[in-house]
Amino acid sequence: MTTASIIAYHTPWEELEQVIGCAERSPIDKLWIIDHGDDDRLPELLKIHPICEYVRHPNLGYGSGHNVAMRRAIELGATYHAVLNPDIWWTDPVIEELVAYMDSHPDVAQMMPKIFYPDGSLQYQCKMLPRPIDLILRGFLPKKIGAKMRRRFQLEDWSYDEILNVPYLNGCFMFFRVEALHKVGMFDERFFMYPEDIDITRRMHEHYLTLFYPNVSITHVLASESKRNSRLRRIHITNMIKYFNKWGWLFDAKRRLYNRQLSHAIGRS
Secondary structure (H helix, E strand, O other): OOEEEEEEEOOOHHHHHHHHHHHHHOOOEEEEEEOOOOOOOHHHHHHHHOOEEEEEEOOOOOHHHHHHHHHHHHHOOOOEEEEEOOEEEEEEEEEEOOOOHHHHHOOOEEEEEEEEOOOOOOOOEEEEOOOOOOOHHHHHHHHHHHHHHHHHOOOOOOOOOOOOEEEOOOOOEEEEEEEHHHHHHOOOOOOOOOOHHHHHHHHHOOEEEEEEEEEEEEEEOOOHHHHHHHHHHHHHHHHHHHHHHHHHHHHHHHHHHHHHHHHHHHHOO
C-alpha cells in the first residue's frame, strides 16, 4: 500500500485539484488532505475524489500536519508514504518508478525525483547540510561571495543526471519507506516550518540511503514566500535557529562527514 498527504492552508481549489489528479493517476491508495485553514468547502469538494480523506487539524506546523497522516499510514500497514506540496504536479510515472526502485533496494528509505520550474528550468534541490552561514548569514555577504556559496550548497556545479545519495532533499516531494519512519521517527514538530525537511532527511541518511532519482521528474512552482513576506521570514530564521541549536552551529561532526562524502561522490576535491 502506498499513501500520501498534502497540507492545505487556504490553498486555491484549482491548485489542490491538480496535484490530487496526479495522485489519482498514480498507484496511491489513500491521500489525506490535512486542512490547516479551516476551509469549510473542502469536505464537499473532495467527495469527487474517492482516494481522498479530509482531516481538519489545528495549524501546529507543516511537520505536525503530515505526522497525522504518517501515523495513519503506519496504522494501516502502508509500505510507502509520499509527502506532497500542493504546488506540484507531474506527468511521468513518478510513484510507479520510485516504488519499483525501493522494492528492489531495501537500503533506501527516502527518494526525490528531479524537479523543474514551470518554465522547464531545473531546480537545484539536492543540497549539502547547511552551515549557519549558508542559510542565515549569506544574505549579508558580498553578492559574488554569496552566489559562490549558494552554488556550492545547492550542487549547481553537478549534472543532476545521476542517482545520488544526498543528506538534504527538498520537502516539496518526499517519498518515504514507512518502516523507516517507524524506526527513525517522523517530522520533528519543534520546527513549525522550513527546516523539517533538512532534519528528517539527515536522520534517515544516518541509517539508510536517501536518494535523488533523476529518471522521473515533477514540476514545482516554488513560491519562496519567506523571501517576500516579513512574517514568514521571521518564522524561517526562528526555526533555523532551532535547527542549529539541535544539531550544532560551528561543530556538527555528522554535517562535516556527510558533506565530505557528498563532495567526493560528485567529484569535488
